[in-house]
Amino acid sequence: MQNPKATLDLSVVIPVYNEEKSLPLLFERLFPALDKLGKTYEVIFVNDGSKDKSQEVMESLFPKRPDVIRVIQLMRNAGQHPAIIAGFEQVRGEIIVTLDCDLQNPPEEIGKLVALIEQGHDIAGGIRAQRQDKSWRKMVSNLANKIRERITNIRMIDQGSMLRAYRRYIIEQIVATGGSSPYIPAIAHYLAANPIEVPVAHEERAAGVSQYNVYKLLRLNFDLITSFSIVPLQIFTMVGMGLSALSTLLVVYMGLRRIFVGPEVEGVFTLFAIMFLLISVTMTGLGLIGEYIGRIYMEVRTRPRVIIKNILEK
Ligand code: UDP
Numbered sequence: 001m002q003n004p005k006a007t008l009d010l011s012v013v014i015p016v017y018n019e020e021k022s023l024p025l026l027f028e029r030l031f032p033a034l035d036k037l038g039k040t041y042e043v044i045f046v047n048d049g050s051k052d053k054s055q056e057v058m059e060s061l062f063p064k065r066p067d068v069i070r071v072i073q074l075m076r077n078a079g080q081h082p083a084i085i086a087g088f089e090q091v092r093g094e095i096i097v098t099l100d101c102d103l104q105n106p107p108e109e110i111g112k113l114v115a116l117i118e119q120g121h122d123i124a125g126g127i128r129a130q131r132q133d134k135s136w137r138k139m140v141s142n143l144a145n146k147i148r149e150r151i152t153n154i155r156m157i158d159q160g161s162m163l164r165a166y167r168r169y170i171i172e173q174i175v176a177t178g179g180s181s182p183y184i185p186a187i188a189h190y191l192a193a194n195p196i197e198v199p200v201a202h203e204e205r206a207a208g209v210s211q212y213n214v215y216k217l218l219r220l221n222f223d224l225i226t227s228f229s230i231v232p233l234q235i236f237t238m239v240g241m242g243l244s245a246l247s248t249l250l251v252v253y254m255g256l257r258r259i260f261v262g263p264e265v266e267g268v269f270t271l272f273a274i275m276f277l278l279i280s281v282t283m284t285g286l287g288l289i290g291e292y293i294g295r296i297y298m299e300v301r302t303r304p305r306v307i308i309k310n311i312l313e314k
Pocket residue numbers: 014015016017018019048077078079080083099100101102104209210211212
């Protein structure tokens with residue numbers, strides 16, 4: 001099933017954002033692990049607008065393996081997923097692997113995932129068996145996993161793990177259809193015919209700190225939800241409809257009361273009832289409009305994901 005555009009067996013894509021300390025450690029473990037596979041390969045580092053010395057560190061390490069390394073430097077920070085897609089656009093391998101730069105994803109596990117692709121799976125995802133992250137991160141991830149499971153049609157076990165292997169045609173589809181705020185594991189699972197997930201080791205960050213704060217993490221998970229589901233908009237519409245029904249009852253009740261019991265405080269509450277009805281009808285309408293705008297929004301997002309500043313290669 002060799003794709004005509006693939007000239008190598010394997011491409012490894014690694015996003016790099018402020019990783020000057022972990023890069024040398026990664027180099028020590030990544031290349032021996034890849035050489036052991038006995039395949040032709042390349043490693044594409046995407047410098048996602050790092051503000052530290054990551055670019056210089058990569059330039060100084062480049063001569064160690066100029067035969068396999070490429071460094072794509074982005075103009076500014078675009079986020080982990082858009083950065084990875086910038087790498088996807090350049091891959092030459094038939095199998096593509098992603099992993100994090102901080103050694104949380106052990107490079108020694110790559111072989112296991114590649115073997116699964118060779119057995120016929122189009123995606124092999126790692127499940128972080130013993131996840132080594134802060135407990136608040138694990139809580140947010142669990143919640144996002146549950147929401148995704150309930151309100152999208154993507155079925156997977158560990159959406160947050162970036163240690164994954166893909167068949168080339170999946171990557172080509174992601175590049176073509178990923179949109180401007182992609183969540184790669186979810187898009188890939190949506191496209192895949194025969195995905196599999198297996199447990200992989202997960203380690204503590206080798207150096208430095210996580211690049212994700214609460215805000216970045218929330219934004220990423222909103223990307224995930226909004227690109228696969230309009231349930232949030234639908235909830236709004238349904239709340240509006242529920243309120244409309246209740247307000248209608250209130251209007252009927254106040255009307256009857258007015259006829260049979262007489263007006264309460266000069267008709268103020270009748271007025272309230274009518275206002276509730278009108279407001280809730282408006283909310284339903286807004287929700288409905290939102291439904292349509294949501295759909296249009298999904299169609300028209302064609303902003304460029306990243307801007308490339310420079311590519312370092314042999
Ligand atoms: N990363 C990136 N751009 C960003 C944030 C992170 O390229 O804006 C990279 C980072 O260098 C690392 C990977 O994405 O290789 C995962 O980031 P991090 O380890 O900070 O996330 P966590 O493991 O805490 O989820």
